[in-house]
Amino acid sequence: MSTRVLEFGGLAAGFCGRLFRHGGAEVIRIEGVVPSVTDAWVSQGAVDAFLHAGKQRLAFRGRDQLLELAGSVDVVVAEGMPEELEALGWDAIDGIRVAITPFGMTGPRRQWHASASVLLAMGGYTYLMGDPGRAPLTLPGHYTEFQSGQYAYIGTSACLYEGQDHSLDVSMLEVVLSLSQMTTVMWSCNGDVRSRHGSSFGILYPINLFPCADGWFHVNVVPHFWGPFTQMLGRPDLEDDVRFASSRGRIDNKDELDRIIFESLGHRTKAEVQKLGEQARVPTGVLQEIDEVLADPHLAERNIWCDINGMQSPSLAYRFDGDLPNDFIVEPIDG
Amino acid sequence: MANGPLSGVRILDLTHVWAGPLGTRILGDLGAEVVKIEPPMGRGPGTKPPPGVGIFLGGDAGEDPWNRQGVFVKLNRNKKSVAIDLKAPSGRETFLDLVRVADVVIENFSARAMKSLNLGFETLRDVNDQIIYIAMPGFGTTGPYSHWVAYGPSVEPMTGLGAVMGYSPDEPRNSAIALPDAIGGVSGAAAVVTALNRRRETGTGAFVELSLHEAGVSFHGDFMLDRQLGQDPKPIGNDHPAHAMSAVVRTRGEDEWIAVSCRTEDERERFESIVCDGPQNIDKHELTAALQAAGIAAGPVNITPDFLADEQVEARKFFVELSRVGQPNIAFPGNPIVIDGEFDHPDWQTAPLLGEHNREILTGWIGYDDEVVDRLLRDGVVVERPPG
Numbered sequence: 232m233s234t235r236v237l238e239f240g241g242l243a244a245g246f247c248g249r250l251f252r253h254g255g256a257e258v259i260r261i262e263g264v265v266p267s268v269t270d271a272w273v274s275q276g277a278v279d280a281f282l283h284a285g286k287q288r289l290a291f292r293g294r295d296q297l298l299e300l301a302g303s304v305d306v307v308v309a310e311g312m313p314e315e316l317e318a319l320g321w322d323a324i325d326g327i328r329v330a331i332t333p334f335g336m337t338g339p340r341r342q343w344h345a346s347a348s349v350l351l352a353m354g355g356y357t358y359l360m361g362d363p364g365r366a367p368l369t370l371p372g373h374y375t376e377f378q379s380g381q382y383a384y385i386g387t388s389a390c391l392y393e394g395q396d397h398s399l400d401v402s403m404l405e406v407v408l409s410l411s412q413m414t415t416v417m418w419s420c421n422g423d424v425r426s427r428h429g430s431s432f433g434i435l436y437p438i439n440l441f442p443c444a445d446g447w448f449h450v451n452v453v454p455h456f457w458g459p460f461t462q463m464l465g466r467p468d469l470e471d472d473v474r475f476a477s478s479r480g481r482i483d484n485k486d487e488l489d490r491i492i493f494e495s496l497g498h499r500t501k502a503e504v505q506k507l508g509e510q511a512r513v514p515t516g517v518l519q520e521i522d523e524v525l526a527d528p529h530l531a532e533r534n535i536w537c538d539i540n541g542m543q544s545p546s547l548a549y550r551f552d553g554d555l556p557n558d559f560i561v562e563p564i565d566g
Numbered sequence: 567m568a569n570g571p572l573s574g575v576r577i578l579d580l581t582h583v584w585a586g587p588l589g590t591r592i593l594g595d596l597g598a599e600v601v602k603i604e605p606p607m608g609r610g611p612g613t614k615p616p617p618g619v620g621i622f623l624g625g626d627a628g629e630d631p632w633n634r635q636g637v638f639v640k641l642n643r644n645k646k647s648v649a650i651d652l653k654a655p656s657g658r659e660t661f662l663d664l665v666r667v668a669d670v671v672i673e674n675f676s677a678r679a680m681k682s683l684n685l686g687f688e689t690l691r692d693v694n695d696q697i698i699y700i701a702m703p704g705f706g707t708t709g710p711y712s713h714w715v716a717y718g719p720s721v722e723p724m725t726g727l728g729a730v731m732g733y734s735p736d737e738p739r740n741s742a743i744a745l746p747d748a749i750g751g752v753s754g755a756a757a758v759v760t761a762l763n764r765r766r767e768t769g770t771g772a773f774v775e776l777s778l779h780e781a782g783v784s785f786h787g788d789f790m791l792d793r794q795l796g797q798d799p800k801p802i803g804n805d806h807p808a809h810a811m812s813a814v815v816r817t818r819g820e821d822e823w824i825a826v827s828c829r830t831e832d833e834r835e836r837f838e839s840i841v842c843d844g845p846q847n848i849d850k851h852e853l854t855a856a857l858q859a860a861g862i863a864a865g866p867v868n869i870t871p872d873f874l875a876d877e878q879v880e881a882r883k884f885f886v887e888l889s890r891v892g893q894p895n896i897a898f899p900g901n902p903i904v905i906d907g908e909f910d911h912p913d914w915q916t917a918p919l920l921g922e923h924n925r926e927i928l929t930g931w932i933g934y935d936d937e938v939v940d941r942l943l944r945d946g947v948v949v950e951r952p953p954g
Contacts, residue, residue: 360743366823
């Protein structure tokens with residue numbers, strides 16, 4: 232890709248730039264232009280390695296520098312508060328540009344103070360996560376920022392394909408709102424408010440995290456997996472058990488079903504449970520600690536790891552046949 | 567069909583459930599001509615479900631429940647529908663004729679599904695060497711997990727999120743909202759636009775693979791790097807490692823909350839002075855306004871009627887009402903990519919009926935006579951309703 236990208240701002244802009252860089256574009260990042268609109272869960276070293284490896288990094292020297300660079304690239308990616316971007320001369324920038332802001336460049340709340348937790352709450356995600364009767368849970372990490380960066384990437388890349396200049400406006404709140412699974416239609420169609428059920432789904436069971444000998448496993452037993460799941464449990468007799476014969480029955484008898492699951496699988500290791508799920512053809516996953524993800528044999532065989540300053544970092548979500556992961560280094564900030 | 571920068575791009579969309587249709591919805595919103603290639607039973611049987619089962623427009627399954635499923639309609643606006651039995655020889659040939667004139671084929675079946683139909687990438691490339699093929703299997707097409715049955719919620723704890731989400735290290739939790747699907751869906755759209763631009767430079771099509779598992783892992787790479795830098799991230803509930811205080815706080819009413827992020831001790835002191843009488847005595851919207859006025863990041867934990875009525879969301883016209891004759895008008899989430907300040911979408915179309923565009927696409931894209939289309943319909947190779 233012969234594209235040149237100018238990027239400044241926080242995590243969302245950084246993720247957008249990461250997608251461009253790993254796709255072969257030249258990415259120039261200016262550090263210190265505007266404060267980050269959200270805060271990192273990880274160290275600056277981890278942020279730099281994950282998001283900014285391979286980018287040319289410049290220190291911010293003022294509005295003139297920024298505008299001059301903006302005029303020399305194909306795409307400008309910015310993240311900040313609307314008034315800050317406008318003060319920098321955002322509207323004077325031609326070409327393909329995208330502004331990523333917490334609430335959008337327009338509207339009565341465009342200058343509201345934000346965090347990822349606030350955006351997830353206002354966007355309808357938080358109410359759905361965690362246990363009933365307890366405080367709902369937010370998401371750790373940077374889901375909101377990275378999804379916003381992806382949308383910015385998609386929009387600007389579409390403009391590159393078209394070959395026309397456009398000004399794009401991506402609101403992080405709207406990103407969250409766009410990614411509801413069935414929350415809005417449950418309300419609009421049935422008047423139902425989707426609620427939280429811990430790690431479970433609520434209307435179908437068993438879908439949950441369960442303890443086992445060395446950690447936790449997850450099964451996603453929608454109705455047509457019930458028969459295979461009874462095989463996984465070593466309890467084929469349960470397939471026709473009237474207590475569990477329907478989704479409603481499995482929910483109504485959840486406590487007894489949980490006891491049976493624990494009795495059958497609770498003493499097994501994660502690896503054993505995974506094997507049983509594989510054999511029974513039941514959607515099964517195990518809760519992996521970070522070290523386990525880094526050492527996962529499937530990911531290793533699929534060659535997903537980039538070398539970033541001697542560390543493992545995942546490559547992009549998508550892979551072109553024949554492409555190898557990009558090994559980058561984190562460049563020092565110039566100036 | 568929507569107008570947008572991807573106008574002229576032809577996409578054959580074989581995706582189903584959430585991740586795939588989410589990705590192709592983004593592309594349709596940006597102007598691509600997305601044609602859903604649907605199996606005759608892809609939307610379920612032609613019979614009405616029992617009362618109270620399912621999510622249907624207006625709460626009513628109607629006489630054509632396969633055209634009224636709420637989640638399907640939400641995900642499939644700005645798309646067209648051709649319903650073909652790909653297992654029938656003439657159905658397969660019709661599909662290959664469509665591939666000849668398409669830009670992109672995208673699917674999210676299991677790793678072996680398309681090859682088992684003899685419609686894998688190599689076959690499609692033989693009829694169109696410019697074709698971009700996006701495969702979205704749960705665990706990829708290679709590797710020891712590639713044959714595992716993958717659903718987003720079961721993939722999620724294997725992405726790194728499972729290690730850091732929960733009330734405490736002893737109380738891990740899944741999101742229960744299938745995050746790998748949402749990540750994979752948006753990543754799928756990113757893969758398509760990347761491939762289109764790349765084809766401009768290389769002159770050839772490509773096979774692109776995107777696994778839900780790796781999409782989820784790619785979103786948590788920062789935690790993995792932090793671990794290698796000596797940190798040990800664990801679940802910390804609603805706290806935030808960089809904030810003086812971060813919490814989800816109870817407010818007045820049943821199950822009402824706000825999210826608050828106090829970055830500094832000064833902000834925390836301001837928060838505590840505002841809620842000195844107890845936040846559980848204050849309405850969440852009033853408390854949000856007070857905290858925002860004090861310079862503190864805060865927002866209500868919204869349910870659907872809350873965010874539908876949010877003044878910022880309304881001002882930016884984010885929710886879009888779409889309908890057709892005989893169906894109720896419903897507001898659906900829009901596309902967060904606003905282009906050139908355009909918030910109105912008069913060109914947007916609601917989701918297609920099953921097989922609604924059979925004739926339009928088969929005659930318009932590949933020049934089939936009406937007689938050929940009629941024969942395919944008579945033979946049940948192409949359908950306009952589920953068989954039976």
